[in-house]
Amino acid sequence: MNPESSSTLSTDITAPTFRRRAHDLLPRDGNYTMCLSCGLCSSGCPASGLADMDPRKFVRMAALGLDAELLQTPWVWMCTLCKRCQHVCPMNIDIPSLIYHARTCWPREQRPKGVVASCDQSLRTKTGSAMGASPEDFKFVVDDVLEEVHAVQKGFELLRAPMNKPETFFFLNQNSREPMTEPDEMVPLWKILDHVGADWTYGSLGWAAENYCMFAADEAAWERIVREKVKAVEDLGAKVWLNTE
Amino acid sequence: MTSDWNRDLGIKFTVQDPCQLVRKSLGDEIANDLRFVVKSVVGPENFVEMYPCKSNNYCCGGGGGALQAGFPEARRAYGLRKRDQILATGATYCIAPCHNCHSQIHDLADHFGHNWHTVHLWTLICLSLGMLGENERAYLGGDLKGLGLLLAT
Structure with a gap:
């Protein structure tokens, strides 16, 4: 010391x-x-x-x-x-x-810049994404990846990735890393949910799984992020918030 | 799900118990559930435990914001204990069912020059169900890149 x-x-x-x-x-x-x-x-x-x-x-x-x-x-x-x-x-x-x-x-x-910047970024959009992905970004990527699966993967022409579907059982969240840097990694998850006949949806709001405000020890921002995510789940009427983290 | 694909291959897998999921949330019960899934997918004879494990497992070193906290040397020094645990299993794959764990454990192999592959659980579940697409194999090694791959042509 x-x-x-x-x-x-x-x-x-x-x-x-x-x-x-x-x-x-x-x-x-x-x-x-x-x-x-x-x-x-x-x-x-x-x-x-x-x-x-x-x-x-x-x-x-x-x-x-x-x-x-x-x-x-x-x-x-x-x-x-x-x-x-x-x-x-x-x-x-x-x-x-x-x-x-x-x-x-x-x-x-004076807190670590990387953690605080990720917290700040997640406060700038209604998705909670620490990488700043907007609702439109998320919808676009999911649709784009799904279209490609339909086109090139035999047996998965009918694979679903529902967005903002009301009254489902599961509301599935997603770490920003998938849609933003490795979108193909979302597909296995969709296939598993489809395979077991799960009733699920993504939400274009509040979908980001991460919460850097918690790591940044910014309690007010941490709470705000969690409340926004909870609201997104409740607004769609989903029964279970399924966290992939 | 079936582990038939690995009966002759005999590829060994270990699993990281995420602190958030196990010690901090649902305890040994979910750790046992995790093992049920992993053994179903890779075959019980091809699963190797790290010790200590379950609620007593060591953190990988990527949690709590450490991946972005700006102390990469400290983060990797922290991760050496996890590195040694993984090496002691002799497994060539480490399943990491948590994003922080996946990033950290992948980085440990990359940075310290080890050969294990770090994979998501969803990858192996789909592999065992025979429905893993070509673009969904980024984290698999050469031994599994083509396994059960249905070509569209």
């Missing part, structure tokens, strides 16, 4: 915030003196050692109130929030939520 670089992250978080948050995240009747320092969290974490940090160290530093240091470490963006540390913790301490909390404390303009 380099104390001199603390000024690189301006923050209105006061010193005991992390300790308070860390205590909030303990299981009922838990306290940090019950932490065995057993290191199961760290030994089972592939991010241990990156940026001179690991889950146990992070928790201990939070318990000690070393907020300034915790707000500087880029390790919070190297951790994938996979929750394995909590899974193996005898105290069931929610370490990932603590790390997520650290992400929320970073000024937005």
